[in-house]
Amino acid sequence: MQKKFKLSSTIQCDVLIIGAGGAGLRCAAHILEKRPGTHIIAVTKVSHPQKSHTSTAQGGLAAVDPKDAVDRPIYHMFDTWKGSDCMADQDVVQKIVDAAWEEIVWLENRGMHFTRDEEGRLSKRTFGGHTVRFGEASAFRAVFEADRTGKGIMDNVWGEALKGGVAFLDQTLLTELLIRNDRCVGAVLFMEKTGEFVAVSAKATVLATGGCGQVFRVTTNCRQNTGDAHAVALQAGLPLIDMEAVQFHPTGIVGPGILASETLRSVGGILRNKELDPFMARYAPKMKELAPRDLVARAIETEIREGRGILNPDHNIEHIWIDLRHLSDYVHEVQIPEVSGFFKQFMNLDPRTQLCPVRPSNHYQMGGIPTNAFGEVQRSPDTVIFGLYAAGECGCSSFHGFNRLGTNSILELITMGRFVGERVVLSMDEAAEGLPADAGDKTFSRFAGYLENKKEENIDQIREDMRRMMTENVGVFRAEEGLNTAIHALTVSAERVRGAALRCRSLQMNQELVQRWEIDNLLSVSMVIAQGALRRRESRGGHARVDFPQRRDEFNAHTLACMTEFGKIQFASRPVDMSIFEAKGDNYEKFGLIERKY
Amino acid sequence: MKESYSLVFNIKRHDPEAHKSWMQTYRIEAGRILRFTDVLRKINKELDPTLAWNSSCEHAQCGSCSVVINGKPMLACELLVENAVVYFGTTTFTIEPISVAPVLRDLVVDLEKAYDRVHRIRPFIIQPSKNPNQGQEYRISPRRMEGYLDATRCINCFCCATACISSHKGFLGPNAVMASVVRIMDPREDATEDRLKQLYSEEGVYRCHTSKACSHVCPKHIDVAHFVGLAKERDFT
Ligand SMILES: Cc1cc2nc3c(=O)[nH]c(=O)nc-3n(C[C@H](O)[C@H](O)[C@H](O)COP(=O)(O)OP(=O)(O)OC[C@H]3O[C@@H](n4cnc5c(N)ncnc54)[C@H](O)[C@@H]3O)c2cc1C
Numbered sequence: 095m096q097k098k099f100k101l102s103s104t105i106q107c108d109v110l111i112i113g114a115g116g117a118g119l120r121c122a123a124h125i126l127e128k129r130p131g132t133h134i135i136a137v138t139k140v141s142h143p144q145k146s147h148t149s150t151a152q153g154g155l156a157a158v159d160p161k162d163a164v165d166r167p168i169y170h171m172f173d174t175w176k177g178s179d180c181m182a183d184q185d186v187v188q189k190i191v192d193a194a195w196e197e198i199v200w201l202e203n204r205g206m207h208f209t210r211d212e213e214g215r216l217s218k219r220t221f222g223g224h225t226v227r228f229g230e231a232s233a234f235r236a237v238f239e240a241d242r243t244g245k246g247i248m249d250n251v252w253g254e255a256l257k258g259g260v261a262f263l264d265q266t267l268l269t270e271l272l273i274r275n276d277r278c279v280g281a282v283l284f285m286e287k288t289g290e291f292v293a294v295s296a297k298a299t300v301l302a303t304g305g306c307g308q309v310f311r312v313t314t315n316c317r318q319n320t321g322d323a324h325a326v327a328l329q330a331g332l333p334l335i336d337m338e339a340v341q342f343h344p345t346g347i348v349g350p351g352i353l354a355s356e357t358l359r360s361v362g363g364i365l366r367n368k369e370l371d372p373f374m375a376r377y378a379p380k381m382k383e384l385a386p387r388d389l390v391a392r393a394i395e396t397e398i399r400e401g402r403g404i405l406n407p408d409h410n411i412e413h414i415w416i417d418l419r420h421l422s423d424y425v426h427e428v429q430i431p432e433v434s435g436f437f438k439q440f441m442n443l444d445p446r447t448q449l450c451p452v453r454p455s456n457h458y459q460m461g462g463i464p465t466n467a468f469g470e471v472q473r474s475p476d477t478v479i480f481g482l483y484a485a486g487e488c489g490c491s492s493f494h495g496f497n498r499l500g501t502n503s504i505l506e507l508i509t510m511g512r513f514v515g516e517r518v519v520l521s522m523d524e525a526a527e528g529l530p531a532d533a534g535d536k537t538f539s540r541f542a543g544y545l546e547n548k549k550e551e552n553i554d555q556i557r558e559d560m561r562r563m564m565t566e567n568v569g570v571f572r573a574e575e576g577l578n579t580a581i582h583a584l585t586v587s588a589e590r591v592r593g594a595a596l597r598c599r600s601l602q603m604n605q606e607l608v609q610r611w612e613i614d615n616l617l618s619v620s621m622v623i624a625q626g627a628l629r630r631r632e633s634r635g636g637h638a639r640v641d642f643p644q645r646r647d648e649f650n651a652h653t654l655a656c657m658t659e660f661g662k663i664q665f666a667s668r669p670v671d672m673s674i675f676e677a678k679g680d681n682y683e684k685f686g687l688i689e690r691k692y
Numbered sequence: 693m694k695e696s697y698s699l700v701f702n703i704k705r706h707d708p709e710a711h712k713s714w715m716q717t718y719r720i721e722a723g724r725i726l727r728f729t730d731v732l733r734k735i736n737k738e739l740d741p742t743l744a745w746n747s748s749c750e751h752a753q754c755g756s757c758s759v760v761i762n763g764k765p766m767l768a769c770e771l772l773v774e775n776a777v778v779y780f781g782t783t784t785f786t787i788e789p790i791s792v793a794p795v796l797r798d799l800v801v802d803l804e805k806a807y808d809r810v811h812r813i814r815p816f817i818i819q820p821s822k823n824p825n826q827g828q829e830y831r832i833s834p835r836r837m838e839g840y841l842d843a844t845r846c847i848n849c850f851c852c853a854t855a856c857i858s859s860h861k862g863f864l865g866p867n868a869v870m871a872s873v874v875r876i877m878d879p880r881e882d883a884t885e886d887r888l889k890q891l892y893s894e895e896g897v898y899r900c901h902t903s904k905a906c907s908h909v910c911p912k913h914i915d916v917a918h919f920v921g922l923a924k925e926r927d928f929t
């Protein structure tokens with residue numbers, strides 16, 4: 095092994111938070127409020143915590159206001175359960191929904207600039223799938239900060255973490271988890287700016303690295319969402335849960351992948367194919383454009399597959415049109431100014447006079463690193479890894495089951511972030527354990543391999559091919575044949591990239607090196623998604639099998655997948671918690687295996 | 693309307709290990725609605741994988757991708773090729789890193805260093821004011837918020853600080869000053885005196901020459917100079 099690969103230092107701290115987005119920093123803020131002076135290190139892959147992806151969430155955050163005369167937590171629980179296609183864990187659903195409003199007050203009291211009504215109270219808006227009285231009418235449940243709710247949260251939790259004295263490590267990557275006898279003692283990090291490797295010893299390690307949407311060619315997710323922590327967890331022998339449960343948003347704007355929100359359709363936008371045919375009438379004669387997200391996504395995807403899409407030459411992406419030309423100036427200016435503005439900003443189009451290109455885009459990963467309702471990472475349904483926690487999009491306690499409702503994700507970040515904080519505080523009196531002698535060895539052999547390889551390959555091309563292939567075969571539609579093709583293609587890509595040489599051989603601020611490492615992570619995550627999708631011979635939530643279009647009760651359990659050797663997966667399952675149903679309280683029957691029909 | 697453009701990108705490069713800086717020219721064909729981040733990615737794929745540049749959201753919402761293009765600090769992720777050609781009247785672009793932080797490699801700067809100024813103003817509520825509705829939200833009227841709401845849209849891209857001639861000489865810089873002004877105007881903050889003391893100190897607003905370069909370059913179209921001006925005039929009503 096080359097001489098330059100060594101740990102440049104070992105750092106001690108109380109809590110190591112990997113991922114400084116909404117979930118990670120909410121957790122940090124809670125710990126510091128309850129136990130001031132706790133030594134917390136928060137790590138982020140981006141150039142500063144405020145750049146984390148939480149900043150891009152637009153719409154809002156669901157929470158039932160106890161002052162509300164009609165809305166009740168039980169309705170929110172029901173909507174979440176129904177939306178999840180009966181795969182959310184009910185203990186988690188209850189816990190998060192019950193804690194939601196407290197978190198809103200926490201955010202507001204610490205300075206978030208929520209949009210307000212004339213009386214100075216927090217304004218609320220409706221969102222798809224959120225109802226009162228078990229589906230009877232739309233609920234006004236989402237509080238928001240204009241069209242930048244995520245940014246409001248990010249600014250706020252970052253500010254509080256800074257105030258409490260968190261030490262930040264920016265542009266730093268988690269490369270290895272240090273776990274011994276089911277106890278996590280810390281992690282190995284790679285600091286991009288200096289090219290150094292460090293080991294961190296911590297009493298508690300929290301994973302909060304966000305999503306993994308870069309698996310797909312067309313995604314709303316940021317450049318850094320490459321499933322790093324998912325892959326590192328797999329390497330440590332931990333399982334991932336429900337990775338086949340991926341959400342696709344029906345209308346991402348071609349190119350930047352920004353969301354063209356539901357609003358465009360609710361104010362009267364019409365979807366048209368190459369022949370300008372308003373095709374939704376053929377798929378949902380009554381609801382048309384207003385049908386649920388997954389149905390619209392499948393309709394668009396079918397049009398594209400059957401040759402009625404349009405190819406955008408610049409981005410080389412197929413799409414259909416959304417037609418907003420017939421809408422009044424009032425609608426353009428007052429009801430949809432932001433989204434309408436995106437088309438101008440990113441496509442140079444005027445939606446008043448021109449058709450706008452959209453297509454289904456990867457949006458959210460419902461699965462992730464399995465945890466219980468306290469955010470403790472599980473090795474199996476009944477064993478946890480002591481000292482290791484996960485929260486936010488990378489974790490899965492399962493609040494969303496197989497389909498996430500809009501505005502439920504940022505609610506999950508802050509509540510689960512806090513719950514993890516509560517657990518961590520309880521564990522702080524225990525002594526820290528030493529680091530294993532071989533800490534870093536796995537990282538070193540991996541990185542040394544990248545730098546020593548000699549084969550001429552275009553790594554960016556391999557990555558692009560892989561992402562396109564995943565979009566085609568493991569995207570909105572899935573079928574046995576395509577999934578087998580995907581699994582084979584991933585094996586071939588892994589082979590192709592294995593010996594690929596890098597042009598820049600430095601360790602310091604080497605973007606090429608980091609992207610090389612990311613491909614390995616993307617490949618691992620893709621493999622788990624594809625095999626999980628193949629195994630689940632049913633359709634449920636975001637997972638749609640053309641060859642098995644119905645939901646089937648025999649698949650009523652979470653998928654656990656371990657993969658220590660690429661391509662060889664051991665599957666297990668975790669039962670779905672149905673404690674609300676089993677408690678037989680008021681309205682318990684709404685929490686049985688109900689149909690997901692809207 | 694042209695379908696695609698033959699572009700010349702002259703990019704300022706820096707190798708931290710060899711302590712070397714140089715200009716490198718890339719010639720590349722790019723579709724009209726590709727953004728500059730797409731073109732940089734294309735350069736990586738087709739010409740030179742070693743060129744380092746920064747971005748994250750690529751939705752103009754995180755402020756990671758700021759670079760100086762033909763002298764103007766801008767977000768690379770929202771600049772379309774076609775618009776750049778029209779705006780600058782050329783297909784040749786000089787691209788340099790922003791100047792408010794040390795360069796790590798090529799176009800990537802150490803943003804943490806740029807953020808030092810923002811951290812110094814304490815971007816949080818230092819001393820919460822008394823909330824008459826204990827355990828509930830504060831009541832703040834939309835009219836009251838109107839005065840500072842626009843400033844809360846700032847994404848700390850540091851384009852304004854890069855353009856500001858005073859920013860390099862110990863001035864907090866326009867975005868940091870503005871962030872403090874927000875909290876001075878926010879009824880939930882009590883530490884107004886502390887904040888004012890800092891704004892009128894050596895590193896404070898008197899370094900501003902009111903050139904308004906900050907407002908001119910802000911990709912979020914925030915009138916930054918207006919907020920700096922409020923501080924200069926001590927007018928926060
Ligand atoms: C365009 C868009 C709009 C959305 N709108 C909404 C909405 O309106 N409502 C809603 O509820 N949800 C919405 N979502 C979903 C929601 O924003 C995300 O699920 C959520 O922000 C994820 O937060 P997080 O804290 O888990 O992760 P992030 O905020 O993504 O933070 C992850 C952190 O981990 C770091 N990290 C990643 N990898 C590593 C590594 N290897 N080593 C070290 N650090 C690492 C990152 O740098 C970052 O600091 C939206 C998502 C998108 C993309």
Ligand code: SF4
Nearest residue numbers: 856900901903904906
């Ligand atoms: S107006 Fe003041 S703060 Fe703005 S750029 Fe000019 S000198 Fe800088």
Ligand code: SF4
Nearest residue numbers: 846847849850852910
């Ligand atoms: S004020 Fe504008 S230019 Fe300055 S940092 Fe904020 S968003 Fe960027």
Ligand code: FES
Nearest residue numbers: 748750752755769
């Ligand atoms: S990459 Fe986020 S603003 Fe450009």
